[in-house]
Amino acid sequence: MHPIVATVIQRLFLGIATLFVVSIIIFSSIEMLPGDFGQAVLGQAATEETVAAFRKELGLDKPAYIRYFDWVAGVIQGDLGTSFSGRAASGVDRSRPVAELIAPRLWNTLFLAGMTAIIAVPLALFLGITAALYRNTYYDKIVSASTLTTISFPEFFVAYILILLLTALWPVFPSLANIDVSTPLGERIYRSALPALTLTLVIVAHMMRMTRAAIINLLANPYIQMARLSGATQREVILKHALPNAWAPIATVIAFNLAYLVVGVVVVEVVFVYPGVGQLMVDSVTSRDIPVVQACALIFAITYIFLNLLADIIGIITNPRLLHPK
Amino acid sequence: MNKNEFRALQELKYKTGQIDRRTFVRSLLATSIALPTALSIASSVEAATPKRGGLLRVGMGHGSTTDTLDPSTSENGFTLATNYAWSNHLTEVGPDGQLRPELAESYSSSDAKTWVFDLRQGVEFHNGKTMTSEDVIASLQYHMGDESKSAAKGLLTAVTSMKADGPNRVIIELASANADFPFIVSDYHLAIMPVVDGALSVNTGMGTGGYILESFDPGVRAKLKRNPNYWKADSAHFDEVELISIIDVAARQNAMMNGDVDVIDRVDPKTVALLGRAPNLDILELTGTLHYTFPMRLDVAPFDNYDLRMALKYSLKRQELIDKILLGHGALGNDHPISTANRFHASGLEQREFDADKAAFHYKKSGHSGAIQLSSSDAAFAGAVDAAQLIAASAAEAGINIEVVREPKDGYWSNVWNKKGWSACYWGGRPTEDWMFSAAYTNDTEWNDTAWKGTESSAKFNDIVVAARAELDDNKRRDMYAECQRLINDDGGTICPMFANYIIAHSKKVAHGADVASNWDLDGCKISERWWFA
Numbered sequence: 085m086h087p088i089v090a091t092v093i094q095r096l097f098l099g100i101a102t103l104f105v106v107s108i109i110i111f112s113s114i115e116m117l118p119g120d121f122g123q124a125v126l127g128q129a130a131t132e133e134t135v136a137a138f139r140k141e142l143g144l145d146k147p148a149y150i151r152y153f154d155w156v157a158g159v160i161q162g163d164l165g166t167s168f169s170g171r172a173a174s175g176v177d178r179s180r181p182v183a184e185l186i187a188p189r190l191w192n193t194l195f196l197a198g199m200t201a202i203i204a205v206p207l208a209l210f211l212g213i214t215a216a217l218y219r220n221t222y223y224d225k226i227v228s229a230s231t232l233t234t235i236s237f238p239e240f241f242v243a244y245i246l247i248l249l250l251t252a253l254w255p256v257f258p259s260l261a262n263i264d265v266s267t268p269l270g271e272r273i274y275r276s277a278l279p280a281l282t283l284t285l286v287i288v289a290h291m292m293r294m295t296r297a298a299i300i301n302l303l304a305n306p307y308i309q310m311a312r313l314s315g316a317t318q319r320e321v322i323l324k325h326a327l328p329n330a331w332a333p334i335a336t337v338i339a340f341n342l343a344y345l346v347v348g349v350v351v352v353e354v355v356f357v358y359p360g361v362g363q364l365m366v367d368s369v370t371s372r373d374i375p376v377v378q379a380c381a382l383i384f385a386i387t388y389i390f391l392n393l394l395a396d397i398i399g400i401i402t403n404p405r406l407l408h409p410k
Numbered sequence: 411m412n413k414n415e416f417r418a419l420q421e422l423k424y425k426t427g428q429i430d431r432r433t434f435v436r437s438l439l440a441t442s443i444a445l446p447t448a449l450s451i452a453s454s455v456e457a458a459t460p461k462r463g464g465l466l467r468v469g470m471g472h473g474s475t476t477d478t479l480d481p482s483t484s485e486n487g488f489t490l491a492t493n494y495a496w497s498n499h500l501t502e503v504g505p506d507g508q509l510r511p512e513l514a515e516s517y518s519s520s521d522a523k524t525w526v527f528d529l530r531q532g533v534e535f536h537n538g539k540t541m542t543s544e545d546v547i548a549s550l551q552y553h554m555g556d557e558s559k560s561a562a563k564g565l566l567t568a569v570t571s572m573k574a575d576g577p578n579r580v581i582i583e584l585a586s587a588n589a590d591f592p593f594i595v596s597d598y599h600l601a602i603m604p605v606v607d608g609a610l611s612v613n614t615g616m617g618t619g620g621y622i623l624e625s626f627d628p629g630v631r632a633k634l635k636r637n638p639n640y641w642k643a644d645s646a647h648f649d650e651v652e653l654i655s656i657i658d659v660a661a662r663q664n665a666m667m668n669g670d671v672d673v674i675d676r677v678d679p680k681t682v683a684l685l686g687r688a689p690n691l692d693i694l695e696l697t698g699t700l701h702y703t704f705p706m707r708l709d710v711a712p713f714d715n716y717d718l719r720m721a722l723k724y725s726l727k728r729q730e731l732i733d734k735i736l737l738g739h740g741a742l743g744n745d746h747p748i749s750t751a752n753r754f755h756a757s758g759l760e761q762r763e764f765d766a767d768k769a770a771f772h773y774k775k776s777g778h779s780g781a782i783q784l785s786s787s788d789a790a791f792a793g794a795v796d797a798a799q800l801i802a803a804s805a806a807e808a809g810i811n812i813e814v815v816r817e818p819k820d821g822y823w824s825n826v827w828n829k830k831g832w833s834a835c836y837w838g839g840r841p842t843e844d845w846m847f848s849a850a851y852t853n854d855t856e857w858n859d860t861a862w863k864g865t866e867s868s869a870k871f872n873d874i875v876v877a878a879r880a881e882l883d884d885n886k887r888r889d890m891y892a893e894c895q896r897l898i899n900d901d902g903g904t905i906c907p908m909f910a911n912y913i914i915a916h917s918k919k920v921a922h923g924a925d926v927a928s929n930w931d932l933d934g935c936k937i938s939e940r941w942w943f944a
Contacts (some may be wrong), residue, residue, distance in 0.1 A: 251668045260670040
């Protein structure tokens with residue numbers, strides 16, 4: 085077996101083991117939330133009997149470890165369970181499967197993350213490489229200063245500034261990004277432009293600075309000096325000699341930021357009324373809709389683990405030395 | 411005929427198309443109104459005439475993924491507005507707050523126990539089925555019975571039998587008289603739905619309403635298009651309606667300012683003045699029935715003491731609470747739950763004010779000493795903790811020591827409200843007096859959050875509420891309900907300092923009638939049916 089394939093398989097198993105640990109953490113932290121679905125849904129009208137009846141109906145009266153194993157067994161079989169919501173006051177159970185609830189939202193989130201990544205990743209790489217190329221020039225300073233400025237502001241602030249500039253003063257984009265499944269692609273991109281732009285401004289600095297630092301770090305190495313001595317131009321030195329060795333840290337940082345785009349953009353979703361999965365999770369926590377919260381948390385964990393795995397693999401492929409840790 | 415009468419007459423003629431714009435403007439000039447003014451009046455009359463067409467987009471501060479189309483589960487403004495768009499009810503609360511028949515052509519009762527509803531004929535559901543008494547009975551039956559978990563179950567417990575008298579008449583028998591029964595069937599839960607293949611078509615959004623549901627994405631949006639067969643004349647003017655859930659108030663107001671929506675509800679009182687400066691929109695403010703209360707439980711010492719309750723009632727600076735908590739967007743409450751939006755508001759009852767002397771007098775008479783705990787949390791209403799602090803500060807002026815206990819938001823309704831002696835609370839208000847009293851003040855409701863039973867006044871109150879229910883003479887009922895309000899104001903355990911306003915912002919392109927209903931937000935949640943594009 086090719087050593088890379090072996091490493092990938094090994095990492096995959098490690099990832100699954102991590103997922104199990106994460107599932108325990110998710111389940112126990114949700115157990116620690118005060119109140120439950122019955123209380124949250126009934127609100128002012130909650131009496132002890134109705135809450136108890138609700139608990140029984142939802143199986144919340146069973147001991148925690150049994151509920152945990154039920155959940156894990158379900159997930160392994162591909163069943164994320166049914167949402168608690170829809171059982172509010174109706175006689176008939178109208179709850180929806182969690183998968184059906186999450187799928188369109190997750191698709192929206194992935195769409196936004198993808199759209200942002202398509203803008204942000206090439207932009208960050210370009211800025212990072214050129215900043216390294218023209219290190220300590222005004223260009224480098226301006227790029228660093230402006231990207232660091234946008235990352236320093238909270239997301240909602242960046243979002244409102246963009247709304248002010250691009251919808252209020254110069255109406256180019258709509259401030260409501262309320263897309264749905266029937267929205268055609270062109271319209272979808274147009275409506276998602278502002279959230280994608282906001283997220284781009286928020287994540288570019290991190291990736292750009294890492295690219296720049298990784299390359300500059302390598303420039304002090306003897307083999308770079310060797311390249312210089314053999315007459316390579318600065319551009320060749322960076323693109324041909326330094327960059328291939330810098331991919332590992334860059335990939336890690338890109339993976340980290342992509343994962344962030346999937347799991348951490350709830351503020352941007354709220355500001356632009358974008359129906360993503362973060363918003364769904366916050367709603368579900370508020371209403372104590374546990375199956376949905378658990379499923380969201382699990383999806384987030386999978387996203388992190390998968391993207392980190394991918395970054396590791398890229399790192400290993402571009403730097404075979406990592407296959408043989410000391 | 412004086413000038414104003416003449417103008418009103420001409421406006422009416424113009425509106426109804428009896429005269430053209432030129433004639434109208436000329437007739438205004440004849441009453442010595444200058445030309446520019448006359449032209450602008452002509453335009454405003456035009457705007458006041460409903461026109462068909464357009465897509466109305468409403469940004470609403472409600473909506474959650476738990477919403478369903480089943481009207482028995484409706485609980486927030488989003489589902490209310492959606493349901494009122496696709497469905498009709500036997501009766502409806504008009505923009506003027508008066509009840510009027512809707513799917514019932516008329517209703518009557520001789521003893522308030524047997525109610526006869528004559529149904530409108532030839533009304534069709536969206537699937538083409540003609541509405542009959544069978545549908546009406548099945549739709550109401552849905553909320554009744556032991557196994558029903560409908561939120562409206564309690565409203566119909568008094569119904570003992572429902573009979574169809576032919577396809578167009580329903581006779582409903584009540585266990586005890588209730589003069590407000592026609593009001594109850596206007597409730598948003600009691601939408602009339604069709605019977606399809608022997609079963610009621612629930613959760614499909616199928617009704618007789620002015621709009622046909624195209625898509626419903628819980629917690630995100632509802633899309634509707636006009637029902638071409640709508641039976642109600644001069645109603646449902648938009649071609650399409652889109653209700654969008656925008657929970658975040660800043661996002662909602664942004665969308666309004668940028669023209670991404672045409673109307674929003676629940677404008678933040680803190681920024682309404684700024685929003686109002688935007689040139690393209692208007693602010694509409696209405697006093698509704700939503701009120702904030704501080705119920706004291708009579709079964710917990712020291713609130714069983716009349717003088718102590720009175721001392722606390724006198725130690726609130728109500729206007730200050732309105733100014734600081736509602737930022738001026740509210741109306742004074744008089745320690746009873748009936749708002750000016752209700753029919754039988756007791757306007758003759760003297761408004762209770764802050765009075766340090768009276769408070770100190772009653773406090774001394776009560777013989778109480780030591781701190782009094784007031785439990786509060788922003789779960790009750792936004793600013794409830796601050797309101798409690800203000801009450802503590804004003805009570806201190808009267809020498810009363812109030813200790814504000816900050817309770818956690820989670821579990822507030824199960825652990826604090828209706829349990830602790832004195833807490834903060836809100837009530838959405840009810841369209842009728844009887845409904846409000848039966849929800850929270852009579853001795854048989856479990857939501858009697860003041861435990862107001864056992865006192866002489868409460869016994870009298872309960873008797874009057876029952877008697878008023880059976881009384882069909884509005885004047886007598888007015889007196890009876892005024893007495894009820896006085897009894898709560900005097901002996902009751904509730905402190906109701908304020909009623910909150912509904913604050914709506916809408917684009918100048920959108921127009922509404924002279925009257926706007928305040929039984930719910932957004933013109934009684936019937937905005938899609940009542941408003942139009944000017």
